[in-house]
Amino acid sequence: MRTRTERRERLVPHTIDGETKLVSEPYDVEIPLPPRDWDHIVLTGALAIVAVGLAIVIVWSTSSIGDLLVRTNVSDVIAYAAATGFSLGWIVCMALEWLARYDPARVRRPRAAGHVFLAADMAAVCVHGWLADSFTVGVIGAVLSGGAKALYTLVLDHQAAPLDARTQQWITIKRGELGSRLALGAARRQLTRAESRAAAEEAALRTNPETGPDPVNSTSQPPEEPSALPGSGPMTVKDAVTTARSCGITDPDAVLRYVRKVADANAKTETVNRYLRSA
Structure with missing residues (x-):
């Protein structure tokens, strides 16, 4: 069994000239280490791979779509800034999917919106490849975006534990009660x-x-x-x-x-x- 050494301190009596005081004394303790959680290690590795893939896809899509938008004679800064919107749109939807992974009803809208943004991103990459006389490269770049999205969806589906019907209803009711309290607080502040x-x-x-609309009547008050x-x-x-x-x-x-x-x-x-x- 694997162990690790941990330094601790304890109070011990120490006597000088017949007067005893408690002083701290360091000592070492061997603590057993838990076994490696390979499930957590594998999941962490999968998430890291997805994150790296998303970063690569964002760079590729932004470069391709930015070059496409530059052809409209706009500033390079504006063109590439607008190009990031194609990738960031479906990536934000992926983040919303993760937050709503335990609620099948709430996860449908961000997932559908993410597919729409992803389709627009892939189409723009393909159009850039076609205009650059390299349609094959454009298709490959679009497939990279689709593959990153599919890989993330697989990891999300694995991470989202299914809930039974009663637990799901309890969560929905509790979320509604808390939402009502937040809305009521905001409404009271406005009032x-x-x-x-x-x-x-x-x-x-x-x-x-x-300054009033009826000075005669207002002076009577x-x-x-x-x-x-x-x-x-x-x-x-x-x-x-x-x-x-x-x-x-x-x-x-x-x-x-x-x-x-x-x-x-x-x-x-x-x-x-x-x-x-x-x-």
Whole structure:
């Protein structure tokens, strides 16, 4: 059995002049090594071969398609940059396939889109070979792209363990619940921002009635009414004062009413005035 030596430390008593202390002492331990995981080694090698093949295919396709696009009298930089889109399109779809490998329903769309991008890539390589009077080379280059895609699909199918129907349904339900929570959080943030903007605009109209669409009616309303301010809580007294000031409320009585509404019903006038002076 194979082993390896590992250096460790332990506390041992050490006495000098009758006084004992615990000091650290290094020692070696022989730890048995687990057997080689040949399945993992083979899978790692297969993935490395696929990665190298994809890199070669990207370089070849970009070179061929870039040379094809240069014939349209565009800049070389623009032509070769656009050429990378042919290969990167189906490679991104391959990455999405890997992420959705345990969900047959979700993996269908990226796989189908990847086939479309791959077909466009292979067609462009063939057209370049035909225009360069070397159609055979163009076909070989296209076959390289198709072979890399096929090799990746085989590795992916081997790696994606099939799930039973109940487990698949459980994962789908759980993913839906988490997605709903994320969507609800985003929607609440949007609604909060919209409510804050609306409250600020209403406060600005009350403090500046001449900018409103109906100055006569707007002047009949109280100039600073904290009830139109954001009423969500809880807030501290200082936060409530800051919110009122940011919405244009400067009257101490109006600010006090707002603070008592959203922060502290027993807030003192002196405390609110102090925060107003420091704001």
